[in-house]
Amino acid sequence: MADQLSRRGFLKSAAAAGAALYIGANTKGVMAASNSADAMLNHFVKITGDGRAVALCKHVEFGQGSATGLTTLIAEELGVTMEQIDYEFAPSNPEIYNNLLFGPFQGTGGSTAIANSFTQYRTAGAAAREMLISAAAKTWGVDAGTLDIVEGVITGAGKTAPMGEFVAAAAGMEVPAEPRLRDASEWKIIGNAQTRRLDSPVKVNGQAQFAMDVHLDNQMVVMVRRTPQRGGTVVAFDDSASKVVKGFIMAQALPTGHGVAVYAENTWAAMQARNALEVEWDLSAAETRSSGEIKDEILAALNTEPTYNVNKADRAAVKTTVDGAATVLEKTFYFPLLAHAPMEPLNCTIEQTAEGDIVLHDGAQMPTGPHMAYQQIFELPAEKIQIKSMLAGGSFGRRATPDADYQVEAGLAFIMTDRSRPVKLVWDREDDIRGGYYRPAAGHKVRVGLDETGAIIGWDHQVAGQSIMKGTAFESFAVHDGVDHSTVEGIADSPYTIPGQALGLTDTEKATSVLWWRSVGHTHTAYVMEVMMDLAAKTSGKDAVEYRLGYLTGEGDAARKAGVLKLAAEKAGWGSAPAGHAKGIAVHKSFGSYVATVVEVSGNTDDGIVVEKVTAAVDCGIALNPDTVTAQAEGAIGYGIGHAMRDQITLDGGAVEQSNFPDYEPLRISDIKVIETHIVPSAEAPTGIGEPGTPPSAPALANAIAALSADAEYVAELPMSANGVEFA
Amino acid sequence: MTISLNLNGQTHEVDAEPGTPLLWVIRDELKLTGTKFGCGVAACGACTVHLDGEPVRSCQTFIEDIDGAEITTIEKMEEDKVGAAVQKAWLELDVVQCGYCQSGQIMNAVGLLRQNAKPTAEEVDDYMHGNACRCATYQRIRAGVLRASEILEA
Numbered sequence: 001m002a003d004q005l006s007r008r009g010f011l012k013s014a015a016a017a018g019a020a021l022y023i024g025a026n027t028k029g030v031m032a033a034s035n036s037a038d039a040m041l042n043h044f045v046k047i048t049g050d051g052r053a054v055a056l057c058k059h060v061e062f063g064q065g066s067a068t069g070l071t072t073l074i075a076e077e078l079g080v081t082m083e084q085i086d087y088e089f090a091p092s093n094p095e096i097y098n099n100l101l102f103g104p105f106q107g108t109g110g111s112t113a114i115a116n117s118f119t120q121y122r123t124a125g126a127a128a129r130e131m132l133i134s135a136a137a138k139t140w141g142v143d144a145g146t147l148d149i150v151e152g153v154i155t156g157a158g159k160t161a162p163m164g165e166f167v168a169a170a171a172g173m174e175v176p177a178e179p180r181l182r183d184a185s186e187w188k189i190i191g192n193a194q195t196r197r198l199d200s201p202v203k204v205n206g207q208a209q210f211a212m213d214v215h216l217d218n219q220m221v222v223m224v225r226r227t228p229q230r231g232g233t234v235v236a237f238d239d240s241a242s243k244v245v246k247g248f249i250m251a252q253a254l255p256t257g258h259g260v261a262v263y264a265e266n267t268w269a270a271m272q273a274r275n276a277l278e279v280e281w282d283l284s285a286a287e288t289r290s291s292g293e294i295k296d297e298i299l300a301a302l303n304t305e306p307t308y309n310v311n312k313a314d315r316a317a318v319k320t321t322v323d324g325a326a327t328v329l330e331k332t333f334y335f336p337l338l339a340h341a342p343m344e345p346l347n348c349t350i351e352q353t354a355e356g357d358i359v360l361h362d363g364a365q366m367p368t369g370p371h372m373a374y375q376q377i378f379e380l381p382a383e384k385i386q387i388k389s390m391l392a393g394g395s396f397g398r399r400a401t402p403d404a405d406y407q408v409e410a411g412l413a414f415i416m417t418d419r420s421r422p423v424k425l426v427w428d429r430e431d432d433i434r435g436g437y438y439r440p441a442a443g444h445k446v447r448v449g450l451d452e453t454g455a456i457i458g459w460d461h462q463v464a465g466q467s468i469m470k471g472t473a474f475e476s477f478a479v480h481d482g483v484d485h486s487t488v489e490g491i492a493d494s495p496y497t498i499p500g501q502a503l504g505l506t507d508t509e510k511a512t513s514v515l516w517w518r519s520v521g522h523t524h525t526a527y528v529m530e531v532m533m534d535l536a537a538k539t540s541g542k543d544a545v546e547y548r549l550g551y552l553t554g555e556g557d558a559a560r561k562a563g564v565l566k567l568a569a570e571k572a573g574w575g576s577a578p579a580g581h582a583k584g585i586a587v588h589k590s591f592g593s594y595v596a597t598v599v600e601v602s603g604n605t606d607d608g609i610v611v612e613k614v615t616a617a618v619d620c621g622i623a624l625n626p627d628t629v630t631a632q633a634e635g636a637i638g639y640g641i642g643h644a645m646r647d648q649i650t651l652d653g654g655a656v657e658q659s660n661f662p663d664y665e666p667l668r669i670s671d672i673k674v675i676e677t678h679i680v681p682s683a684e685a686p687t688g689i690g691e692p693g694t695p696p697s698a699p700a701l702a703n704a705i706a707a708l709s710a711d712a713e714y715v716a717e718l719p720m721s722a723n724g725v726e727f728a
Numbered sequence: 729m730t731i732s733l734n735l736n737g738q739t740h741e742v743d744a745e746p747g748t749p750l751l752w753v754i755r756d757e758l759k760l761t762g763t764k765f766g767c768g769v770a771a772c773g774a775c776t777v778h779l780d781g782e783p784v785r786s787c788q789t790f791i792e793d794i795d796g797a798e799i800t801t802i803e804k805m806e807e808d809k810v811g812a813a814v815q816k817a818w819l820e821l822d823v824v825q826c827g828y829c830q831s832g833q834i835m836n837a838v839g840l841l842r843q844n845a846k847p848t849a850e851e852v853d854d855y856m857h858g859n860a861c862r863c864a865t866y867q868r869i870r871a872g873v874l875r876a877s878e879i880l881e882a
Contacts, residue, residue, distance in 0.1 A: 063826030063863045196822055203827030204815045206762020206802035210828060213761035246745055267765070268752035343766055343774060343828040343862045393764075393828030394862050429767040627822055631868070635825055638864025661771035661860060669866040670853040 044090075044124035045074050047132070051152050051164030053078055053085040055121070058097035058106060059113040060365045061089070061199060062342070062392035062399070063635070064690040065628035066113040068198045070121050072624055076189045077125030077182055079149030079163075087198055092367035092387035103477075107366035109400050109516065111591035111688020114624055118686050119181075126179035128170075135169035136161065184622075184683065193626040199391070211363045211390045212426070214349040219422040220249060221267045222413045223274040223431075226259040229286035229654035230436060230512050233257035234279060241276035248273040252416050254409065261413040267426055287511050287654035294441055294511050294651065295334060301464035302332065302445035306504025308483045310492050318502040321458035325449025329535055333446075334717040335465075335524040336648035338439035338517055339664060344393020345432050346406045350414045351422035358385045362407060363392025365399035370407035377411040396518040396639065401437055402472035405513075433664050434656040438649050439517030440466035440510070442487070444528040449500075454540020456551070458500035461528075463488055466510045468520070486516065490525030490695065495557035495589050496533075496548075511651060518639055519691040522590040526695030527644075527702070530586035531714050534703040544585050544703065545569045561589055563680055564596040564617040571678050572598035572615035581612060584703025586696035592687030593620040594680075597637065599700040601708065608728030609705060611641065613674040616693060621684035629689050633677040636693025642667025644698035646721040671727070731795045735760075736804040744791050751775045751786040754801060762802035762831045766860070773859030776832035776839075777801050783839035802831035810838045810880065817875035825863035833859050837873045846877050 046054040055071040071087045078085075090097045090106075097106045100116040129149050136154045137144035147156035154163050189195055202208040227233065237260045239251040247269025251262045260279055264270035309315065322328055348362040348370075358378050360370055367387045374385045392399055410425035417423065427435065442465030449458035468486050469478040478485055485492065488505055517523060537547035545565060552562040565587040568574075577583050580602050587596035600613040616633050623629045646665055650657045658664045698718070705725060706714045717723045733740045735758060742753055754763050754777070763786060766774030770785040777786045778800040805811030814837050817823075824830050833856070840847060840855040847855070852873045861869065 063824075065825075196819070197824065199827065200819050200822055200824050203824040203830050204818045204834060205806060206760070206831050208827050209761070212765065215756075215759055215761075266752065266756040268748055268756065271768075341862060343764075343772070343826060343860070345765070392826065394826040396862070428765075429769070429772075631822065631825060631865070634867050635864045638866065639862075642864065660769055661767050662769065666772070666860040666862055667864055667866070668860065669856045669869060672866065673849075675867050 044121060045078070045128050047128060047163070047167055051084070051162050053080050055085060055087045056090045057087050058090045058117070059108040060363060060389060060392050060395070060399070062363065062365070062395045064113065064632060065197060065625060066108065068195070068628060069114050069624050070117055071198055072189050072195065073118065073121035074125040076187055077122045078129050080152045082189060082195060082198065084152045089389035092364070092371045092385075092389075094368040094371070105366070106368045107400060109365065109397070111593070111690045111692065113690075114686045115592065115688060118624075122181050123179060126181050127176055130176045130179045131170040131173040132163050132166050134173045135166040139166070139169065190624055191622065191626060195625050195627065197628070208391055210344050210393050211349065211361055212344055212347050212393070214361045214390070214424060216349060216351055216422040216424070219349065219424050220263045220265065220417075221270040222261050222263050222410070222423050222425045223270040223428070224254065224259040224261050224409060224413070224425070225274055225277050225279055226431070226435070227281055227286065229283055229288065232281045232283045232286040234260055235282045236280045238278040239273075241278065242273035245269055245273040245276060251277060254412050255416070256412065259409075261416070263413075263417070263423070270426065271428060287651070289511050289654060290652050291336070291650040295443075298441060298443040298464045298508050299332065299334065301506040301508055302443050302462045304506070306462055306506045308481070308505040310483050310488050310503040310505050311501065313502040315460065315502040315504065318458050318460050318500050321500050322447050322449035322460050325457055326452045327450040327539060329448040329450065329532065329539060331446055331532065331535070331714070331716055333444040333524070333528050333531075335442045335527070336650065336718060337441050337512060338643055338647060339433050339649050339658070340396040340398035340437070340517055341432060341664060341666070342392075342394030342396060342398055345429055346398070346427040346435070347425055348407055348410050349422055349424040350410050352419040356384065359388060360386070360407060360410070361388045361390060363395075363399060364389045365392065365395050366404070369400070369402070369404035370411070373404045373408050374411055377408070377415055397516040397520075398437060401515060402474055405437070429660045433649070433658050433660060436513045436656075437515040438512050439523060440468060440514035442466075442524045444524065446528060446532050448532055448536055450536060450540060454536070454542055456498055456500075456536060459498050460502045461491060462504045462506070463491070464506040464508055466514045467507045468514050468516055470507065486521045488525065489521040490588060490590060491529060494529060495554075495561045496529070496551040497554060497558065498551060511654070518636065519590055519694040522588065522691070522695035523640075526586065526588040526590070527699045530588065530696060530699035531702050531716070534584070534586070534699070534706065535714055538706070543575075545574055548587065557589065560619050561587055561594045564594045564619050567617035567678055567680060568596035568598050568615055571617065571676065572600070574598060582704050582707035584700045584705065584707055586700035586703060588692070588695040590688070590692045590695050593618065593689060593692040595633070595692045595696050597696040597700040599697070599704040601701070601704040603728055604708060605705065605712070605725045608726045610728045611672045611701065613676065614641070614672060614697070614700075615676045615678070617678045617680060618689070618693070619680035619682060620689045620692065621682050621686040623679050623682070624686055626679055629679055630677040632689045633693040634675045636691060637675055637697040638667050638672060640694035640697030641672060641701055644701060644718050644720055645671065645727055646719045648719050648722065729792065731791050733791075733794070733799060734797065735799045736801060742791065746790070746792045748791050749787050750777070750789040750791060750794060750799065753791060754786060754799075760801055760803055764828055764831055766829065766832070771858070771860070772829065772832075773836055774829045774832040776835040776859070778835060778839070781842070783836045802835060805834060805838065808838065810841050810876070813879040814838055814841065814872065814876040816879055817872045821868050821872050821875060823865055823868040823872045825865050829859065829861045833861065833869055837869070837876065840873065841876060841880065845880060847873065849874065
């Protein structure tokens with residue numbers, strides 16, 4: 001074991017570490033134990049002599065409940081209660097703490113935190129249990145098979161003792177290669193809706209530490225004036241007005257040329273000094289288009305032959321079928337740029353230790369990104385860079401840029417100093433809204449042919465938009481035969497059996513940096529699929545649920561999608577509505593999970609729509625922490641509906657027009673009166689829950705509005721408030 | 729300028745320029761980080777503190793206007809009867825997700841319950857409207873305020 005660790009290049013220590021048992025993984029994925037303090041670098045679980053357990057969380061906690069979830073897996077297998085275990089964030093190590101679905105890359109995204117960790121973390125907990133039991137069995141001279149750990153106590157064979165008593169002995173035991181995982185019938189915490197979040201106490205009393213709360217001795221605060229248009233560079237700047245600000249230290253252009261860093265003694269001074277800065281920009285190579293031109297380009301692309309034939313269909317034949325159909329439904333959709341706007345504005349703090357190590361304090365969603373970038377910036381080997389992961393105040397994708405944008409910015413600001421003072425980079429809300437990473441704009445044009453009975457006989461679906469993955473390190477992972485799957489996911493892999501479907505894709509030029517935004521391509525594909533299905537049902541005079549079920553007749557995927565559809569309809573009282581109210585439904589699969597949503601509205605589009613109630617049904621496999629699943633459904637629904645109601649980022653001459661919450665208005669408490677979530681019981685492996693609630697929420701709202709009256713229409717361009725729909 | 733700041737029952741002499749928001753004195757000078765920066769324009773409520781018992785947005789409260797006032801932050805709510813009830817309700821219902829806005833939500837909720845011990849759901853929505861939560865924990869915030877009202881009544 002020590003050899004395995006040293007082969008990995010980790011330092012060994014002869015220092016006594018007290019009685020502690022660490023369970024981790026080595027290069028080959030085998031579990032390994034050690035009582036060396038330095039083995040803390042590599043563990044998933046730690047048990048100290050006083051019987052406390054600690055789970056090491058490899059995923060960021062930004063509200064989705066990963067810390068509680070990963071800790072639950074350890075606690076369940078080990079045999080402790082949630083009161084007997086704590087959690088810590090793992091250090092950055094792309095080989096040990098990687099996302100098993102991402103390869104050698106540590107990161108959180110795609111609603112995979114639990115899905116990729118479910119077996120790994122249970123195995124770590126089970127290995128610890130078996131080693132402790134082996135140690136006890138040896139001491140007591142009994143068969144290990146007669147012992148178990150229950151609430152932290154080793155019990156069996158007429159004996160009982162706190163597990164802490166055997167920690168030192170267990171550290172010397174052989175690590176089981178394949179520890180027995182507890183059967184689902186033994187589970188006490190997994191699936192228990194009474195389990196509370198472990199991070200709640202510190203988040204209600206002000207003690208939670210986010211990266212924004214870092215105050216290192218002698219730190220400087222840096223804010224950056226960035227180019228107002230993508231591609232602009234600094235020619236010169238005048239900081240004479242900044243110098244008047246008390247606490248101003250200096251201003252320097254970033255070596256990338258995309259901005260000027262302003263250094264100050266504290267945050268308020270940095271804000272004032274940065275805002276007082278005058279910068280001359282070279283905008284000759286910068287983006288100059290406005291949103292109208294970008295939209296025109298995307299819509300024009302929908303009317304040309306697509307660059308990519310995504311599903312290799314015979315489009316000409318599909319078009320012929322649609323053209324000859326008894327009824328042809330045609331609709332063009334447009335989706336604007338959207339900002340993520342997490343509550344905690346982007347920030348991170350960087351320092352250099354006496355040993356020359358670089359330490360980054362960050363709510364790091366993808367630690368491997370800055371870890372790799374800093375090796376280049378500081379010309380240091382990986383082991384000289386430490387990333388201290390902290391709680392993150394939301395992300396929705398924004399903290400996971402392929403180019404580690406804000407961490408790199410902090411690194412550049414730091415390397416331009418003598419490194420004697422830590423540098424804390426802070427973005428304000430205006431920086432965030434204008435900071436240039438957005439859900440890409442997208443357009444869809446769909447022509448659906450129905451026969452005399454209303455059945456679909458052809459579906460010609462064209463998509464145009466800005467690729468998220470192309471030009472990034474993730475291109476080889478997500479782009480195949482030229483198709484960025486993230487632009488067409490939710491159509492190309494829909495569980496619906498749609499006869500005669502052609503799917504085409506055309507990439508358009510990026511006007512801004514674009515990025516995954518909670519549920520990525522599903523943010524627009526689900527909307528289009530579900531509005532078109534609703535329109536087809538209505539045109540055919542069929543019930544919206546029954547009509548969809550007709551295209552979900554298979555086993556597996558289709559059956560699970562049908563399952564949530566039926567459950568949501570049943571729980572929402574589908575088929576009737578109070579006077580003046582109407583209901584709309586939508587169902588979508590994303591990130592391996594299935595969510596159906598019924599939205600009930602009242603009012604009208606002129607005087608104001610009221611969202612009376614949202615009812616959701618969720619199938620995400622085993623619901624590890626059911627209350628977290630419910631909370632994520634609620635949040636994802638709010639995120640989807642809030643932006644569909646009234647948010648968009650627009651460009652004027654290449655510059656973002658919005659700046660802060662007053663013109664990028666968040667969902668507010670009064671916008672949705674009630675959300676009710678129902679979870680489908682399941683024995684399937686857990687899949688995502690952070691994102692899947694978002695995709696069906698907006699189309700369910702659109703479908704509800706379209707059901708309010710005979711002449712009500714399906715909103716085909718978002719946000720709704722800019723396209724003829726008032727909200728109360 | 730130097731002002732005398734009474735914060736959480738302690739007096740601090742603070743030297744800051746006129747126009748400095750209370751938020752940055754609390755966070756950067758006094759190092760109490762439970763009060764959050766979210767927007768800087770009083771549009772999100774993450775920075776909510778109590779000024780002589782009333783919720784205010786500390787990002788738009790300036791030090792020259794508060795000499796001698798009593799400021800209370802989230803760090804002191806455990807000792808406040810209403811504050812403790814709200815925190816208890818928040819824990820019962822696991823209101824938080826990312827948690828960044830929740831100090832402000834709790835400070836505002838305490839303000840509501842002090843003036844209206846038994847609010848309706850609609851009154852909660854009206855009073856809490858200015859406190860944004862990007863995680864959209866609103867269902868539980870509403871339920872949490874109503875639950876805190878029950879706890880206080882018991």
